[in-house]
Amino acid sequence: MLLSAPFLFLIASAVLAFIPQRLRAPLMLVTPVLALISIIGFGTGNHGVLNILNFELVLYRIDNLSFPFGVIFCIAAFLASLYAWHVRDLTQQVATLGYAGAALGGVFAGDLVTLFIWWEATAITSVFLIFARGTPAAMATGMRYLIIQVLSGVLLLAGLLMHFHDTGSIAFNHLGLQSTGTWLIFIAFGIKCAFPLMHNWLQDAYPAATVTGTVVLSAFTTKMAVYTLARGYAGTEMLVYIGAVMTLFPIFFAEIENDLRRVLAYSLNNQLGFMVVGVGIGTELALNGTVAHAFSHILYKSLLFMSVGAVLYRTGTSKASELGGLYRTMPITMVCCVIGAMAISAFPLFSGFISKSLILDAASKNSYYVVWFCLVVASAGVLSHSGIKIPFFTFFAHDSGKRPAEAPMHMRIAMIITAFLCVFIGVFPGFLYSILPHEVSYKPYTFSHVLTQMQLLCFALLAFVYLMKVGLHPHELRRVNIDSDWVYRKGIPSILPGVAASVIALNTRSREWALKRLERLGIQVARYASPTGPLADGWGVKAMVGAVVVLMFAILLFNLWPNA
Amino acid sequence: MKNDSQKQVSDDSLTPLAKRFLWVESADKVRLAIYILAGLCAVLFILDFVVHRHAYAPNENTPGFYALTGFLAFSFIVLGAGLLRKLIAKPEDYYAPNAVDAEDYPEEGLNREEFAPDEIVENKPGSGS
Incomplete structure (x- = not known):
């Protein structure tokens, strides 16, 4: 399984950190070639099937649909690595290989749990291509990107748990929109596929990445999402x-x-x-x-x-x-x-x-x-x-x-x-x-x-x-154009101080009001219950008899009530 | 200073490939290119009346359907975008400091290099004419 395309990329990205500078760029070029050979060598079929806790995980499913995506991902990784030959920044190099490997892992995942793991891996590897720009603005943009990507992953996880509860299967085949679980998975895919109103992370983050990072980013996440849609929601x-x-x-x-x-x-x-x-x-x-x-x-x-x-x-x-x-x-x-x-x-x-x-x-x-x-x-x-x-x-x-x-x-x-x-x-x-x-x-x-x-x-x-x-x-x-991300980048942050201030004001005022009421109540109680107050007076006979009659009448009524 | 050195790049010192595109500087040649495009459009338009196309969608077979759609769709998009800009354009630092729009790309990630004609001139002796 270590020879499968995703793992080759992951191993290479780990090795990068331990080899001399001059060997890193060549390794980045060789890895996609080896991965492509692995994809063709393994051939069609389900490879790397693991049984863990009665779950059947399929790590390496190569079929007619995943094969072309695997091939183009390897080609894209090769070309991007060649384009980034001059880059000496280890973070970017590790992120590039890790990201390409994660995307391949997602495409070759035969079950939803494996898919989920690679799905999140693409988010946490790719964000470093944005952080690598190194400015505070890039950090902020990267965080926005990461939040949305991880949100997509969380929805996928929630969806797959519900889907498993409904069907007892975690296999990733045609899902269709038939239950809450499959809807959640659909939305998770839709976020990464940049559906309308879920698209802003793309236009926000890609221009903020490094010169070479944008080339890498453009190839994988969204096309992995297209693949998953084609797999799960065709038609x-x-x-x-x-x-x-x-x-x-x-x-x-x-x-x-x-x-x-x-x-x-x-x-x-x-x-x-x-x-x-x-x-x-x-x-x-x-x-x-x-x-x-x-x-x-x-x-x-x-x-x-x-x-x-x-x-x-x-x-x-x-x-x-x-x-x-x-x-x-x-x-x-x-x-x-x-x-x-x-x-x-x-x-x-x-x-x-x-x-x-x-x-x-x-x-x-x-x-x-x-x-x-x-x-x-x-x-x-x-x-x-x-x-x-x-x-x-x-x-x-x-x-x-x-x-x-x-x-x-x-x-x-x-x-x-x-x-x-x-x-x-x-x-x-x-x-x-x-x-x-x-x-x-x-x-x-x-x-x-x-x-x-x-x-x-x-x-x-x-x-x-x-x-x-x-x-x-x-x-x-020289202008920026606002898009629907204005809502969470400007709209909500701009009303937040106002909302907080009103909550504080509401809290203070309601406390003041309650205190005033309590004070008035105290005065009333003191007035009625004082030795000279109305409650301290003795009751007259008429009033006593009246009270007893009312009480007895109430008991009578209560006993007459059916099934009481 | 940088600007001075930039302006010294003369057309003669460009690479042969770049010289092939110098015609875009000449108003006459650009006009000629536009006439060629217009001529091509005319031919393509006339072909619609001569050739029978297969079509699935309604009106797709109407002569000039694609020509008209291309012209009108393009104009609609460009003009519509112009109107949209009036609604949504903001100054470049609108999202600053949390967005990269208004900042310069960090220099350590760049390799600014000016065009160096001498090197290229050595590489292409004889192709100057």
Whole structure:
């Protein structure tokens, strides 16, 4: 079991601390390769089955669905490690390998308890990539990230306990929304998958990580969540609509965001939407689309984060308002960025084209026409913020006067390999299609498909040119835009002092009121009970007889009461 | 000082790859590129009337469906985002000091390096023309 992919990563991350500096970066490159060999070597099946206290734990389940995720996670870990070759910070190196291992562990977990452990492990390893930035602001952001991630884990634990109570099984197969337990698990997955209103941790945390940390973060957590949704909730119709909303609303935020790494975080959210729609439709075609899109998405999103990261590494900023004209001195980074942008925009011959179209086709074939139209509109939106905004405002647009050197050699190699893969998958989709969960009979390169996609993209580009010409395209401004996380970052903290003050005031006033009442009561008691007070008087005969009659009448009534 | 050295980077000292993109500085060539894009759009639009496409969704087969959707969706998103910004934009230090928006990226994590033309010039003798 120690040779399974997740454990290889964990062992390597532990070993890192004890080996000399110069061997660490090479070890980080070798580990994903060994892990990939392990995945292929073990082959399909349930490995590492343990029986503990009558629970059957399956540590290493390799099947048609987990295999492609395992493969792309290893590729992503390799590319991110190559990109981070220069990093000498042991914390980041250990966190990177531990995080990749935890994500692989989650994907290969065959039962909910194992999944829970890896689920939490991804949170506590990845947060160090944010802490590693080293500023107090990064610490605060990391804590926000950690709280939400751990909350997701706690919900998963609660859900799995209830699910076990209901069914007596901890196996992680199709769950469906059928009980409180499965609902809780669904919400736990939804938090990590950045469902609408649960999404803010992503845009908050990813831009705060280190240059290389963001590249690592972008690959794993959310795609592990997509995998778990595909495993547990395929065909849950609600996901179709959740996914459609996810594809649309981040576009608007991405369009006006100034920090390009946050633009990419919103764009990541939007891409997750396409995958979630695929899970919701749940047919073989749709699930193939989800897996294929996750695969190609990890590559082009890494590539985009790498190119923006390289710019940040050389210039000290990733803000669109401070950048522009960098193509002169960083042309290789620029070309790689444009390739990533074309891949995410789904231009024919790039990876996004051959994966996204599976999901769109599944939506229209299953008569989700409104959702399908949302996805078409969102596709034009992807072009606007990732396809155009990222490369255009970084490398072209107005000249910022910055003349940074080209990205370092190892970053260039990492970007070129990633860019190559984006094109390779686009030109030869058969390789990716062959590892999808179900048989693929889909042909992406039909004349009408290429034509419609080119129409959509070219006319959207034309709209961009037109809006730039007439000056209606929003300018890049040094601003932050509030999102729904305002509620817990500003709203609740801002009313807290007021709430506390009112609670204190209420407490003091009610005590004062009670004391006053008590005082008055004392005076009354003293007045009635004093030797000269009314209670000290003797009772007259009439009053005594009256009292006895009332008492006897009461006893009579009481005895007459049935069943008393 | 930094700015002076930046401005001294002349177009001749750029790498051959970068020189291929210098056309974006010329207004005429950018205009030409826009005409080419417009021409491409026109061709794609006309093809809709010539070729029969398969379609599943209603109206998908209407000629110009994708062209119109692309243009309008893009415009709607950009203009809508512009309106949204009016509602939600705040100064950069709005969440400070608990957010990284207003802080500079720590220098120890960076490797700022200026473009050094000399090195590159040595690497590409003869490709200057």
